Amino acid sequence: MIPTLLTMLPADDSTWITFDIPSLMQNFWSATFDGLTFGSIYALVALGYTLVYGVLNLINFAHSEVFIMGCYGVFFTLSYLGFGPSAPNLSVGAIIANLLLALVVAICASALTAFLLERLAYRPLRKRNAPRLVFLITAIGASFTIQYTIFAVRGPNPEPALTMFKSNPIFEVFGTFIYDQQLIIVIAAVIMMVITERFISKSRTGRGIRAVAQDPDTATLMGVNKEKIIITTFVIGGILAGAAALFYVMKIPSGVQYNGGFILGIKAFAAAVLGGIGNVRGALLGGLLLGLIGNYGQILLGNSQWTDVVAFLVLVLVLLVRPEGILGTSLGRSKA
Amino acid sequence: MSMVDGPTPLHTAKADQAAEDRGAVGTPPGSSAAARRSGWFGGLGEKWQALPRQKQWLFLILVVILAYLLPIINPPLISTEPGNDFPLACQTMAVWALVAVGLNIVIGYAGLLDLGYIAFFAVGSYVTAMLTSPDSTFLKIPYLWTIPVAMAVTMFFGVLLGVPTLRLRGDYLAIVTLGFGEIVRILATIIPALKGQVGFQNIGHPPGTDASGIPIFSNSNGTPWYWLTLTILIIVLLLAGNLERSRVGRNWIAIREDEDAAETMGVPTFKYKVWAFAIGAGVGGLSGALMSGQVGFVSNAKFDVVTSILFVAAVVLGGAGNKVGAILGGALVAYIPLRFTSIAEYKYLIFGLVLVVVMIYRSHGLLAARQQLLAYGQKAYAAVKASSDAKAAKAKTGPGKEAAS
Numbered sequence: 039m040i041p042t043l044l045t046m047l048p049a050d051d052s053t054w055i056t057f058d059i060p061s062l063m064q065n066f067w068s069a070t071f072d073g074l075t076f077g078s079i080y081a082l083v084a085l086g087y088t089l090v091y092g093v094l095n096l097i098n099f100a101h102s103e104v105f106i107m108g109c110y111g112v113f114f115t116l117s118y119l120g121f122g123p124s125a126p127n128l129s130v131g132a133i134i135a136n137l138l139l140a141l142v143v144a145i146c147a148s149a150l151t152a153f154l155l156e157r158l159a160y161r162p163l164r165k166r167n168a169p170r171l172v173f174l175i176t177a178i179g180a181s182f183t184i185q186y187t188i189f190a191v192r193g194p195n196p197e198p199a200l201t202m203f204k205s206n207p208i209f210e211v212f213g214t215f216i217y218d219q220q221l222i223i224v225i226a227a228v229i230m231m232v233i234t235e236r237f238i239s240k241s242r243t244g245r246g247i248r249a250v251a252q253d254p255d256t257a258t259l260m261g262v263n264k265e266k267i268i269i270t271t272f273v274i275g276g277i278l279a280g281a282a283a284l285f286y287v288m289k290i291p292s293g294v295q296y297n298g299g300f301i302l303g304i305k306a307f308a309a310a311v312l313g314g315i316g317n318v319r320g321a322l323l324g325g326l327l328l329g330l331i332g333n334y335g336q337i338l339l340g341n342s343q344w345t346d347v348v349a350f351l352v353l354v355l356v357l358l359v360r361p362e363g364i365l366g367t368s369l370g371r372s373k374a
Numbered sequence: 375m376s377m378v379d380g381p382t383p384l385h386t387a388k389a390d391q392a393a394e395d396r397g398a399v400g401t402p403p404g405s406s407a408a409a410r411r412s413g414w415f416g417g418l419g420e421k422w423q424a425l426p427r428q429k430q431w432l433f434l435i436l437v438v439i440l441a442y443l444l445p446i447i448n449p450p451l452i453s454t455e456p457g458n459d460f461p462l463a464c465q466t467m468a469v470w471a472l473v474a475v476g477l478n479i480v481i482g483y484a485g486l487l488d489l490g491y492i493a494f495f496a497v498g499s500y501v502t503a504m505l506t507s508p509d510s511t512f513l514k515i516p517y518l519w520t521i522p523v524a525m526a527v528t529m530f531f532g533v534l535l536g537v538p539t540l541r542l543r544g545d546y547l548a549i550v551t552l553g554f555g556e557i558v559r560i561l562a563t564i565i566p567a568l569k570g571q572v573g574f575q576n577i578g579h580p581p582g583t584d585a586s587g588i589p590i591f592s593n594s595n596g597t598p599w600y601w602l603t604l605t606i607l608i609i610v611l612l613l614a615g616n617l618e619r620s621r622v623g624r625n626w627i628a629i630r631e632d633e634d635a636a637e638t639m640g641v642p643t644f645k646y647k648v649w650a651f652a653i654g655a656g657v658g659g660l661s662g663a664l665m666s667g668q669v670g671f672v673s674n675a676k677f678d679v680v681t682s683i684l685f686v687a688a689v690v691l692g693g694a695g696n697k698v699g700a701i702l703g704g705a706l707v708a709y710i711p712l713r714f715t716s717i718a719e720y721k722y723l724i725f726g727l728v729l730v731v732v733m734i735y736r737s738h739g740l741l742a743a744r745q746q747l748l749a750y751g752q753k754a755y756a757a758v759k760a761s762s763d764a765k766a767a768k769a770k771t772g773p774g775k776e777a778a779s
Contacts, residue, residue, distance in 0.1 A: 170545065189723070
């Protein structure tokens with residue numbers, strides 16, 4: 039029966055996937071730079087997943103909503119400040135000041151969401167010593183609740199686009215222009231991630247986070263305030279997600295939508311797994327790699343929807359071949 | 375928890391003690407703190423257990439008859455609002471109940487969180503659509519034959535997705551299935567043969583026409599479809615019940631309670647997880663085939679991941695691990711937006727909130743799962759104990775002075 043079915047395959051079925059290699063060769067460098075830009079945004083969001091996973095062993099599904107709340111923070115601040123679909127005529131200093139204000143609001147919105155999420159949804163479960171499945175389902179429910187609260191308030195359509203500044207090419211590498219926007223996003227993201235990495239490996243709180251990740255009970259016995267560490271971890275994840283939100287709106291001006299964080303969340307999680315979940319450097323590496331792979335895949339296969347499929351396939355392949363990720367899972371064990 | 379302290383309370387095999395044990399045992403993994411509280415339906419299970427077998431059967435038959443008559447009676451308060459045809463609503467509820475029963479095998483029995491169950495539902499729908507709709511160029515087979523084909527194909531997909539991911543920790547499975555659910559929808563958009571938003575029309579239906587020549591199983595006539603789905607639901611329930619009580623079901627529950635312990639005790643965990651996944655997927659495909667047959671139209675728009683989360687909400691709300699709970703949950707999640715159309719727009723918000731609240735305050739759902747094996751084990755143990763006690767008492771005190779224990 040199966041051979042019969044196969045011979046009955048429609049004739050146009052052979053063309054649903056095409057590999058456009060010349061196009062990839064032509065656009066290789068622009069795809070690379072764009073991929074790195076997206077990758078740094080993924081990496082910032084992925085850090086939130088990685089930190090919470092390292093400390094609580096929980097996939098915080100609602101982290102994508104922490105991120106999208108930051109996007110709304112950016113949107114409301116900038117539209118209040120008079121930004122619109124076309125880039126405003128402002129001096130460089132004024133633009134920077136406005137963007138910094140939007141960044142602060144986004145960080146506050148995301149961190150507050152993360153804080154409330156931990157307090158209202160996860161802490162009651164920890165008190166009851168609930169099993170993992172219950173945590174996961176709660177995370178899903180919380181994600182859904184936030185998503186559709188936004189839906190109820192703002193409706194199904196994306197918010198109008200906001201352009202922060204006109205992106206100009208700065209210099210040329212390999213015959214491809216690099217835009218100031220790309221440079222700002224990548225550099226800012228890398229700086230934030232380096233600060234986070236330093237904070238976790240050097241500061242007293244960071245040591246607490248690593249201790250709780252390694253062994254919560256022993257950490258408590260050694261005088262670490264576990265609850266405080268957990269809430270701090272959530273807030274750090276929220277801060278990074280807020281920063282990612284600013285860059286995301288900068289890159290995709292019309293991306294503010296009630297469910298806009300969903301796919302990005304899955305991709306960021308895939309990035310975290312790719313680099314090694316629970317590993318701060320792994321999140322950066324995984325994010326950048328996933329950004330590149332997604333962009334190459336999209337150009338090679340010629341449809342933007344393929345990015346998601348490619349990201350998902352990468353996740354499955356990584357889980358198959360090296361489930362601990364490229365750099366290994368080691369928030370607790372990294373150079374204690 | 376009950377694995378460890380199973381036999382201990384049996385010394386005092388009084389009725390109330392045994393009843394309390396059953397209540398406590400019947401909770402999903404580890405929520406022992408919440409378990410002590412008797413919930414909204416706490417006493418129901420005990421009363422049911424206490425009934426004699428004949429009365430249980432009588433009651434069940436009554437419920438089944440009532441279920442069959444539901445679209446004909448069309449009770450005034452329960453009936454859906456004028457815009458929604460009640461027999462069609464019954465069909466939707468039955469399909470959702472079937473979905474919930476299938477997902478309950480994966481989540482409730484084996485403890486695997488499948489967030490992309492909609493993907494299997496979609497695969498089942500598409501198989502039926504492509505094999506019966508005139509819009510596709512595949513070979514055509516009668517509708518009823520597509521149902522087993524749909525089940526087989528979805529089971530294949532279940533194994534395909536399960537084998538790489540089920541070796542890993544459970545929470546990876548959640549995110550991979552979530553991704554898979556989204557990917558199936560995207561692929562339905564990208565691949566031309568699946569016709570994206572255009573979709574497939576005039577999907578087949580079971581044969582038969584009434585006196586005036588109109589097909590009995592037409593798209594707008596919900597009652598025959600409801601009867602068909604209900605019959606299949608009952609068959610699936612019987613099979614699932616047998617599975618639950620079999621070696622397979624015991625292995626699933628062992629995996630759910632503690633995978634490492636199960637593996638150590640010799641349960642081939644991977645194999646049984648794949649089985650749970652595949653069987654669950656098969657039921658998902660079955661319900662997809664039924665749904666697409668009744669609606670008569672399949673396109674990519676119906677299979678978004680949010681619906682998949684509603685499936686999970688149905689299982690969790692009803693009580694993961696409890697078949698009756700799953701039916702109740704599935705029917706409720708389908709029914710509420712149809713009955714109260716004013717809140718239908720907010721159904722995702724409502725059920726998202728329900729998920730969080732249920733998990734925090736009543737993690738075993740409306741109807742808690744009873745671990746019947748353990749309950750039966752205790753009953754058997756109590757019976758043996760009682761008879762041996764009686765014998766011992768007889769031997770000691772002689773006839774005529776039997777001590778009641």
